[in-house]
Amino acid sequence: MHRDRGISTVFDVLLFLLIVSAAIGLLVTGYSEESEQPTMETASDVVTILSTSTETIVYTPDHSTVNTTDIDTRSDYGTVAHLLATAAVLEAEKSGEEIAATPAYTQAVTEATKGATAPVEDRVQVRAIWEPVPDGSVKGEVIVGDSPPPDKDVQAASISIPVATTDTPEQAEKSTQALSTVLAQATIESLFDTHRTKTAMESSHDEAEISIARYQDAATTLDTDLSIALEQEDNSLARSILVGALEEEYRRDIVRNPDSVSDISDKAAPTEVTIVVRTWSA
Known part of the structure; x- marks a missing residue:
């Protein structure tokens, strides 16, 4: 009995040593310099990074017309993709006019994007595009990174980021006027987030002044007058006036577009920003 147990013990020890040796061999193999290492992040990988990495920007x-005393800086927090989407909306232009x-917000987001894509920053371009009406007069865009060299193979991936929650009613698809109204409302909601703008106008003097300055900028570009609404600090009235001005602009865009009203409605994205990532080899 004791002899069998001794044989068993020797066998167990030998088996243990064999397993340990194999494990060591695996570990050494795993760290071999000859093992294949990833040479390039894919465009899809970068999209994942942008949509999952969070940043706080400061x-x-x-606004040069505003003398701030209580506010030296502002901050925003979210995924890099969401910050990019917000920046694209804030960069919106009508026929080339802001x-x-x-x-400053866009610059901070640009730096955050460069930080998130630092491992491949010399071979990646990120574009955030806001186009409420297809081929329309209003468009916002932020570009981070240079265009890929013409002699490189390029990969591309994209993601859509919501910037507001307004839906397009089905009846809007049947009429140019109805569609232009709905798209104008959604665009102004995206530009001037209802809750944030209302809160700013009702908070400190400096916060209100900054919001008012943005409203005035928009009124100038859209060729309308918000003086009464701003004097009364009436956020709803100011938005309504801007919607009316933009509605007429969109009506002209829709009439010029050769697509049907229904097709334009399907393609319109006033509450979404598309982020396109392009990567290429070193």
Whole structure:
């Protein structure tokens, strides 16, 4: 009995040593310099990074007409993709003229994007595009990174980021006037988020002044007058006036577009920003 147990013990020890040796061999193999290492992040990988990495950006409001005393800086927090989407909306232009831009915000988002894509920053381009009406006069865009060299193979991936929650009613698809109204409402909601703008106008003097300055910028670009609404600090009235001005602009865009009203409605994206990532080999 004791002899069998001794044989068993020796066998167990030998088996243990064999397993340990195999494990060591696996570990050494796993760290071999000859093992294949990833040489390039794919465009899909970068999209994943942008949509999952969170950042806090800090920026100084840059409306020269506003003398801020209590507010030196502002901050925003979210995924890099969401921050990019917000920046694209804030960079919106009508026929090349800024609507209510906040350059300092865009610059802070650009730096955050560069940080998130640092491992491949010399071979990646990120574009955030806001186009409420297809081929329309209003468009916002932020581009981070250079265009790919013409002699490189390029990969591309994209993601859509919501910036507002307004839906397009089915009846809007049947009429140019109805569609232009709905799209104008959704565009202004995206530009001037209802809750945030209302809160700003009702908070400190400096916060209100910054919001008013953005409204005035938009009114100038859209060729309308908000003086009464702003004097009364009536956020709803100000938005309604801007919607009316933009509605007429969109009506002209829709009439010029060769597509049907229904097709334009399907393609319109006033509450979404598309982020397109392009990567290429070193």
